[in-house]
Every structure is written in structure tokens, then in C-alpha cells.
Amino acid sequence: xxxxxxxxxxxxxxxxxxxxxxxxxxxxxxxxxxxxxxxxxxxxxxxxxxxxxxxxxxxxxxxxxxxxxxxxxxxxxxxxxxxxxxxxxxxxxxxxxxxxxxxxxxxxxxxxxxxxxxxxxxxxxxxxxxxxxxxxxxxxxxxxxxxxxxxxxxxxxxxxxxxxxxxxxxxxxxxxxxxxxxxxxxxxxxxxxxx
Amino acid sequence: xxxxxxxxxxxxxxxxxxxxxxxxxxxxxxxxxxxxxxxxxxxxxxxxxxxxxxxxxxxxxxxxxxxxxxxxxxxxxxxxxxxxxxxxxxxxxxxxxxxxxxxxxxxxxxxxxxxxxxxxxxxxxxxxxxxxxxxxxxxxxxxxxxxxxxxxxxxxxxxxxxxxxxxxxxxxxxxxxxxxxxxxxxxxxxxxxxx
Numbered sequence: 001x002x003x004x005x006x007x008x009x010x011x012x013x014x015x016x017x018x019x020x021x022x023x024x025x026x027x028x029x030x031x032x033x034x035x036x037x038x039x040x041x042x043x044x045x046x047x048x049x050x051x052x053x054x055x056x057x058x059x060x061x062x063x064x065x066x067x068x069x070x071x072x073x074x075x076x077x078x079x080x081x082x083x084x085x086x087x088x089x090x091x092x093x094x095x096x097x098x099x100x101x102x103x104x105x106x107x108x109x110x111x112x113x114x115x116x117x118x119x120x121x122x123x124x125x126x127x128x129x130x131x132x133x134x135x136x137x138x139x140x141x142x143x144x145x146x147x148x149x150x151x152x153x154x155x156x157x158x159x160x161x162x163x164x165x166x167x168x169x170x171x172x173x174x175x176x177x178x179x180x181x182x183x184x185x186x187x188x189x190x191x192x193x194x195x
Numbered sequence: 196x197x198x199x200x201x202x203x204x205x206x207x208x209x210x211x212x213x214x215x216x217x218x219x220x221x222x223x224x225x226x227x228x229x230x231x232x233x234x235x236x237x238x239x240x241x242x243x244x245x246x247x248x249x250x251x252x253x254x255x256x257x258x259x260x261x262x263x264x265x266x267x268x269x270x271x272x273x274x275x276x277x278x279x280x281x282x283x284x285x286x287x288x289x290x291x292x293x294x295x296x297x298x299x300x301x302x303x304x305x306x307x308x309x310x311x312x313x314x315x316x317x318x319x320x321x322x323x324x325x326x327x328x329x330x331x332x333x334x335x336x337x338x339x340x341x342x343x344x345x346x347x348x349x350x351x352x353x354x355x356x357x358x359x360x361x362x363x364x365x366x367x368x369x370x371x372x373x374x375x376x377x378x379x380x381x382x383x384x385x386x387x388x389x390x
Contacts (some may be wrong), residue, residue, distance in 0.1 A: 003245055003257060013231050015217040015223050025209040027281055030246060030255060036208050041239050043202040048232055050198055051225060060199060086222055146285040
């Protein structure tokens with residue numbers, strides 16, 4: 001295989017890139033070698049050499065403990081459980097949360113053969129038993145697998161003396177009733193608030 | 196900027212990748228460091244170090260003259276003029292053509308300020324005057340700019356003793372009349388063939 005074909009093949013392994021878009025990306029890179037290709041190679045090498053998984057929460061980090069876990073200004077009494085790092089980033093972008101995280105590494109799924117021991121559940125229970133922790137927020141996706149995992153985690157966390165909460169369901173901000181699925185609408189009505 | 200943020204920024208410069216898909220790609224890379232990230236870095240470095248522009252046709256090449264230009268089995272009497280390298284690759288994938296190429300580097304466009312001197316037109320006329328060349332196929336996109344460029348090139352090539360042809364317009368294979376634009380349908384009827 002020629003170097004070009006190999007690069008196209010490697011690039012098309014990335015999610016969201018098929019062989020056509022990988023070809024376009026390669027041509028674009030080569031047209032802008034100095035401004036696109038070389039900085040990209042540098043950035044990838046730097047990340048490959050320096051980024052590791054935080055030993056506490058499972059976030060990506062430049063050191064053994066990530067910036068969030070080592071930030072003294074963050075609320076150490078709350079742990080937000082997310083499915084993967086992308087969800088952690090989404091929470092951080094929203095600015096809605098100032099506590100710590102716990103990346104579960106997936107959700108339970110009989111279909112995909114994901115068992116409790118495949119997820120960081122044991123580590124979560126250990127952290128929940130720490131004296132500092134008062135609340136665990138289960139911020140999992142509102143899918144069947146997410147709901148099953150929330151159910152399982154709630155049971156696992158019962159012995160620990162922590163409040164276990166989950167995200168509210170309801171109307172998305174900017175959402176229109178007419179386009180909303182029935183399940184969400186029912187949840188929004190049930191959780192309606194006065195005033 | 197952190198190494199991760201920088202990588203996401205560099206990746207999202209590629210066509211077809213926004214910041215969301217760049218984030219997903221980075222997470223995927225880091226999850227599969229050995230099978231996705233490291234091979235991709237290697238492939239990019241190899242291409243960056245070894246790939247250059249063919250001095251004859253403008254194709255990408257591992258040497259000064261590309262594999263097509265140096266392939267003795269190809270028909271040296273025909274030159275196919277394409278807008279860019281992606282079009283050359285599309286022609287090669289189709290297997291419809293066994294001659295040489297000439298990458299123009301774009302099409303004339305008053306709107307984008309692309310003038311004849313910005314394209315490899317002088318080089319094309321030089322090649323057309325070579326004793327070997329019998330036919331120039333203008334395989335440009337069927338756009339307004341493509342048509343204007345074909346018109347201009349035809350005039351430039353008039354003094355050279357070569358046949359100047361262009362791609363046929365018509366019904367795409369597998370295409371349905373009902374979904375076809377009028378221009379294509381008119382072209383297909385005009386160019387109808389007996390038998």
C-alpha cells in the first residue's frame with residue numbers, strides 16, 4: 001500500500017470520516033502542509049506522549065491526577081457519574097456543575113455484553129464511602145441502558161451514606177411541545193413546578 | 196491552550212470535521228492509541244516527508260515524476276485535464292481512462308478572483324504542443340466555472356494540432372428521469388444515440 005493510501009485508510013478509522021471524506025482531508029492537508037498538516041502531526045504527537053487517564057476520576061489528564069480532581073476550588077462533596085469523557089466535557093462546557101466526576105466507561109448492556117465488572121463501579125462505591133462525599137449525581141444518558149445502569153448503581157450505592165440523585169427529565173430549553181416525544185412530555189408534566 | 200484543546204482545534208481545520216466531530220475523533224484516538232492514534236501519526240509523518248507534487252502533471256507523487264506519468268504502459272497521446280487531484284483520483288477509480296493527466300489547480304472564476312495565470316494553463320499548452328500528444332480531454336466539472344474554463348482552454352489550445360474533447364453530458368447510470376434537472380435531460384435528449 002502506498003503512503004497516501006495508508007494515510008487515507010488510517011484517517012477513515014476515525015468516527016465520522018468515511019473514505020471519501022478521508023481523501024478530501026488528505027488532499028486538504030497536503031495543500032496546506034505548513035498550516036494544517038505539520039501542526040496536526042505535532043499536536044497529535046504531543047497528546048500521544050503527554051495525555052493519560054486520571055487515576056481518580058478517569059478523565060483525560062496531563063498528569064496522574066487531572067485538573068478537575070486537583071482543583072481545590074471544586075466542591076469535593078459531590079461526584080457526578082458520567083458514561084464517558086465526552087459527557088464529562090459536555091457537563092464542563094455547560095458550566096452547570098462545580099464538583100468532581102467519575103467516568104464509568106460505558107453503560108450496562110446485555111445486548112453488547114457489558115457486565116458490571118466491565119465498568120468502574122467498584123471504584124465508584126469506594127469513592128462514595130469516603131467521608132467527604134455527600135452526593136452522587138448519576139448523569140447518564142436517558143436511554144434504556146442508561147436507566148438500567150442508574151437502577152443498578154442506585155442499589156450498589158445504597159449501603160453508602162450518600163444522597164443519590166439523577167438529572168431531571170423535561171422539555172429541552174428552546175424545544176417545542178409539538179416536536180417532543182410523548183415520554184419526555186409525560187416526564188415534564190409529572191415534574192411540573194409551581195411559580 | 197492545553198495539548199488536547201490544541202489537537203481538537205487542529206483537527207477541526209480538516210474539511211468535514213467541526214469541533215464536535217473533532218472532539219469525538221480525539222476521544223476515539225485516545226481510546227485506541229495503539230491501533231488508531233500511533234498508526235495515524237506514522238502515516239501522516241511518512242506522507243509529509245515523502246509526498247511531493249509531480250513536476251509533469253501536478254498529481255501527488257512519491258518521486259519527482261508520478262507513477263502515472265512514468266508508467267510506460269499508459270497512452271502518452273492523450274492528456275486528461277482535471278480541476279484538482281481529487282478529480283484525477285475519481286477518474287482513476289473509474290478505470291475509464293488509461294492516458295496521462297494535467298491538474299489545472301482550479302477553474303477560472305471572476306467571483307473568487309481566479310485568473311488564467313493562477314492555473315497551470317501555460318504548462319498545458321506547452322504539453323499540448325509536444326509531438327506525442329494527439330488529444331486533450333477537458334474533464335472539468337459541469338459547473339458555470341467549469342464551462343467558462345473549458346471555453347477559455349479550447350481557445351488557448353486552438354493553435355496546437357490536437358483534438359480537444361470534453362466529457363459527455365447525460366443521464367447518470369442508475370439515475371431516474373423524474374429526479375433529473377432539466378438541463379441534464381435536455382443534454383441527454385440532444386446527445387441521444389441510435390441502437
